[in-house]
Each structure stands twice: as C-alpha cells, then as structure tokens.
Amino acid sequence: xxxxxxxxVKLDSFEGPLDLLLHxxxxxxxxxxxxxxxxxxxxxxxxxxxxKLLNLDLAGDFLLMxxxxxxxxxxxxxxxxxxxDDEEEEIDPREDLVRRxxxxxxxxxxSKELVEREVTGRDVFLLGFAEEVEKSSVDSxxxxxxxxxxxxxSDLLKTSPPITSHNVNLETxxxxxxxxxxxxxxxSQEHITFKxxxxxxxxxxxxxxxxxxxxxxxxxxxxxxxxxxxxxTINVTKAYPARTIH
Amino acid sequence: xxxxxxxAAMEAIIFASVQPLTVDKILSLCCTMKDCEIDKESIRxxxxxxEDDFSKCNRGVYLTEVAGGYQLRTKSDFAPLIHxxxxxxxxxxxxxxxxxxxxxxxxxxxxxxxxxDIRGVDSxxxxxxxxxxxxxRILGKKEVPGRPIIYGTTKHFLESFSLRNIxxxxxxxxxxxxxxxxxxxxx
Numbered sequence: 001x002x003x004x005x006x007x008x009v010k011l012d013s014f015e016g017p018l019d020l021l022l023h024x025x026x027x028x029x030x031x032x033x034x035x036x037x038x039x040x041x042x043x044x045x046x047x048x049x050x051x052k053l054l055n056l057d058l059a060g061d062f063l064l065m066x067x068x069x070x071x072x073x074x075x076x077x078x079x080x081x082x083x084x085d086d087e088e089e090e091i092d093p094r095e096d097l098v099r100r101x102x103x104x105x106x107x108x109x110x111s112k113e114l115v116e117r118e119v120t121g122r123d124v125f126l127l128g129f130a131e132e133v134e135k136s137s138v139d140s141x142x143x144x145x146x147x148x149x150x151x152x153x154s155d156l157l158k159t160s161p162p163i164t165s166h167n168v169n170l171e172t173x174x175x176x177x178x179x180x181x182x183x184x185x186x187x188s189q190e191h192i193t194f195k196x197x198x199x200x201x202x203x204x205x206x207x208x209x210x211x212x213x214x215x216x217x218x219x220x221x222x223x224x225x226x227x228x229x230x231x232x233t234i235n236v237t238k239a240y241p242a243r244t245i246h
Numbered sequence: 247x248x249x250x251x252x253x254a255a256m257e258a259i260i261f262a263s264v265q266p267l268t269v270d271k272i273l274s275l276c277c278t279m280k281d282c283e284i285d286k287e288s289i290r291x292x293x294x295x296x297e298d299d300f301s302k303c304n305r306g307v308y309l310t311e312v313a314g315g316y317q318l319r320t321k322s323d324f325a326p327l328i329h330x331x332x333x334x335x336x337x338x339x340x341x342x343x344x345x346x347x348x349x350x351x352x353x354x355x356x357x358x359x360x361x362x363d364i365r366g367v368d369s370x371x372x373x374x375x376x377x378x379x380x381x382x383r384i385l386g387k388k389e390v391p392g393r394p395i396i397y398g399t400t401k402h403f404l405e406s407f408s409l410r411n412i413x414x415x416x417x418x419x420x421x422x423x424x425x426x427x428x429x430x431x432x433x
Contacts, residue, residue, distance in 0.1 A: 016367030061367050088277055106418050110352060111344035113416055118408045122336045123322040127264045239335075 012200065017065030018104045020047060023147045025101075032155045033099055035094055037076055041069040050150055054208060072097060146215075149225065152194055152234055153211050157204070173205045178213035194225065194234035253292050253299075255279060257318075266315025266405060267344045269293070313404035314411060346372040347381060347403075351415060354398035355385050361397075373397065381406065 024043050025032050048066055051058055060132070075093035117122050120199075181200075183190060197214065201207045217223040224239045257274055258266055273289050276282055293316055305419045308317050320328060329336050346369050350362050361369045376382035381403040387393040399412065409415065 003269050016365060018366035059367060065366070071330045100364075102420075104366065106420060107345055107352065107364060110416070110418055111341070111348035114348055114351070115339050115344050118322050119337075119339075120319070120406045120408075124319040124408070125325075125328050126319060127261065168292070181259060236379065 013026050016059065017044075018101060019108075020044065020062070020147060021065070021097075021101060022105060022108070027151075031104075033098055035098065037069070037073045037094060041073050044069055047147070047150065050154060052147065054150075081137065148234070149194075149211075149215070153207075156195065156198060156207065173203075173209040175209050175212045175216065178206075178210045179217060182210070182213055182217060182223070182236075186236070190237060192236050194236055197236065249292065249295075252276065252279075252282065252284070253257075254295055256289075256292060257296060260316055261318055264317075264351075264429050266311075266313045267319040268315040272316070283321055301428050302399065310408070312408055313401045317405070340372075342367075342369075342372045343375060344371060347376055347399075347424070350376070350382050351399050351403070351412070356398075357388055357394040357398040359394065 021040065021044065022032075024040055024047075025035065027037065028036070028043075029038075045066060048058065048062060051062075072093045120126060184195060185197070194214070198207055198210055202208055204224055214223070214225070218225050221239050224237050226235055226237075255276060256272055259272065269289055272293075273284065273286055276284055276289065293309070300308045305321075306324055307320050309316060309318055311346075320406055325336070345365060346361060350356055353360065353364075358369060358373060361373070362422060374380065377384070379402075382397050382399055383400045385396045385398045388396050403409075404411065
C-alpha cells in the first residue's frame with residue numbers, strides 16, 4: 001500500500017524539457033552542437049522515470065520531448081535513403097533541437113544577468129519601500145534546481161544498503177510525518193546535510209517520503225537547500241524567518 | 247534664483263516624488279517658482295551636479311537616472327540593514343519568472359506562444375505573475391488569425407532593474423562552443 005499515492009508535489013512549469021536537456025548536456029560535458037543523442041536520450045528517459053516514481057506532475061512537454069529524442073535517435077541510426085537529388089544536403093536530425101537549445105540558453109543567460117542587476121526592493125530602496133517587487137505565488141524556486149536534488153536522490157538510492165528486514169506488516173509511510181521529523185531536527189541543528197536526513201530510512205518508501213518532504217518544505221520556503229563548499233555536499237537549513245506547519 | 251536654492255528644490259521634489267521624475271517634469275515644476283527662469287540644459291547640468299554632490303559625500307543615498315527620469319535611491323551596501331528594518335525577507339526571483347521576463351524584454355512585442363516556443367513549457371502562469379507585478383503589460387493584439395495578445399515590459403520593469411531605457415539591456419550573448427572553450431559572439 002502506497003501512502004504516497006495521492007501525494008503529488010506540484011512544481012509549476014518552471015523547469016521544462018529544454019532545461020533538463022541543458023542540464024544533462026552540462027553534466028556530461030558534451031558539445032551542445034554535437035550531442036551524443038543515444039546517451040542523452042537514455043539519461044533523459046531515466047529522469048522521466050524518476051519523476052514518475054516520485055509522482056511529480058509531469059507536464060506533457062516532457063513526454064513530447066522524450067518522443068522527439070527517440071525519433072531523432074532512430075533517424076540517426078537508420079541509413080539515409082538514397083536521394084536522386086545529390087545536391088540535397090543531409091540534414092542533421094539534431095539540428096532543430098540544437099537550434100531550440102541554443103535559443104533557450106540565450107535567454108536563460110540573459111535572465112541570469114538581469115537578476116544580477118541592482119533591483120529595487122532587494123538591493124536599493126525608495127522612500128518608504130514604496131515600490132517593492134513583491135514575491136509571487138508562482139515563485140517555486142528551490143535554491144538548488146530540482147534536477148540537482150533528483151541527482152542526489154538517485155545517488156542515494158544507489159548507495160543505500162540493501163533492505164534486510166522483511167517487515168510483514170504493511171508500513172505506511174507518511175510524508176507529513178517526515179516533514180515533522182525534518183523540522184524537529186532543524187530545531188536542534190542549524191545545518192544538516194541532505195544525506196543525513198535519510199539516515200533512519202530503511203526502505204525505498206521511506207527514502208522517497210523523506211525526499212518528498214524536503215521538496216515540499218523547500219517549495220514552501222520553510223527550508224533552504226544549497227550546495228556546501230565541498231563539492232557535492234548538499235546542505236539544508238531553516239529558512240528565515242521560521243514558519244510553522246499547519 | 248541662485249543655483250544652490252534651485253538644486254535644493256530639485257532634490258526636494260525628487261525625494262518626494264519617489265517615482266522617477268523626467269527632466270521635463272522637473273523643469274515645469276521649477277518654472278512655477280518665483281524668480282526662476284531656467285531651461286532644459288541648465289536643469290540637466292544641475293542634475294549632474296546634484297548627482298556628483300551625493301556621490302562625493304559618502305552618503306547613504308544617491309541620485310540616478312532610471313526609466314527615463316531621476317530618482318533617489320539607497321546605496322546597495324546598506325540593503326541588509328534595510329531588510330532588517332523592513333522585517334521582510336529579500337525577494338527572490340524564480341527562474342521561470344526571470345526567463346519569461348527576459349524573453350519579453352528582449353523580444354517585445356511578443357506573444358505567449360512565441361515565449362512558450364522558446365522556453366519549451368507552458369508560460370501562462372509566469373506571464374500572469376509578471377502582469378500582477380506590473381513588470382509586463384499587454385500591448386495589444388497581433389493582427390493574425392486568433393488575435394493573440396502581445397506583451398511588452400513596463401516602466402516599472404525599467405525602474406526595478408535599474409535600467410535607463412530598454413536599449414540599456416545588455417546585448418544577448420550567442421555562445422558557440424568550440425570543443426572545450428566557449429567563444430562568445432556578441433550580436
């Protein structure tokens with residue numbers, strides 16, 4: 001029985017397939033103009049599977065891109081039919097995708113630069129805080145990207161010890177309980193590592209529930225997740241000011 | 247009227263206005279003062295002087311030209327203090343919001359589907375949020391079948407991101423990767 005069946009973390013459309021692809025391209029350190037389509041496609045599909053596993057709201061765009069990638073991959077594997085017209089250049093099946101990625105990245109970079117400027121309400125102020133750029137309900141930003149956290153989860157699942165206890169009783173794992181556990185720990189310890197939050201999790205269901213709890217708390221901005229100084233260590237802290245859970 | 251008095255008057259109205267004041271507006275207001283005969287050129291040079299006065303004297307505020315007008319602002323060094331005064335968290339900007347905003351800023355006038363083509367995801371929510379924050383506005387409708395709404399940025403956007411005008415936006419970088427190196431081609 002999966003107590004998390006009905007639990008969906010709704011992450012608004014703030015990270016889409018192009019974002020994921022750019023992330024994979026960066027992770028693999030490959031040339032965006034010469035994407036190893038096989039590798040990227042299989043990694044992309046792995047992420048989709050993981051998101052399904054976590055019951056994350058999967059936008060149709062992600063699935064459409066999966067189909068696109070598979071289509072491109074198949075085109076690249078199949079030999080091109082002989083063309084009567086020899087002048088016709090062979091079109092790289094990746095071309096359109098690469099164009100879209102480069103275009104998207106252009107604006108992604110521009111948005112990063114924009115946010116670095118002096119912003120009213122954050123860096124500079126006007127008389128009596130008159131013109132503040134207010135927070136929006138659509139802001140569901142995690143300090144770390146969702147994919148960074150998914151990567152960490154995937155690493156965790158790989159290295160977690162095999163489950164040896166065979167519990168006959170159906171243990172239902174509640175995300176709400178995990179939320180309480182995490183907040184309790186943050187009361188006594190300012191900084192915790194992401195990994196240590198899973199210390200007491202003995203089964204996959206527990207790990208997933210804890211992960212969903214972290215996502216929920218990060219989304220509510222009750223906690224903050226960020227990369228520590230040492231490469232790869234993710235840390236979790238309380239967000240300021242502390243908020244209570246209903 | 248002597249320059250010092252005039253400069254003080256300008257400082258006062260810019261302070262009281264909060265919104266950026268255009269040179270024209272400053273001129274028309276100053277001309278209502280007794281014994282004040284001044285032209286646009288002089289107003290501009292006085293504004294420059296005022297700007298200098300502030301920056302020379304280690305003050306906590308400075309005068310800047312933004313969104314087509316002049317405005318007094320606190321120096322960014324003191325932002326943390328002011329956040330404490332405000333008892334509010336500094337605003338953070340979600341990536342989705344910023345990406346959408348950047349596309350509107352650089353591509354305006356632009357339709358929602360053009361934005362979604364670039365981002366690869368539904369952008370209705372982020373556009374709504376940007377409209378609410380008055381960073382983006384509706385310019386009208388495109389004269390094509392379906393009559394989609396076209397969007398552009400607002401003066402408030404310029405003010406919020408400290409831009410004098412839209413052409414002050416940094417040039418878009420077109421990255422072309424050559425093996426391990428990134429070669430920037432500025433367009």
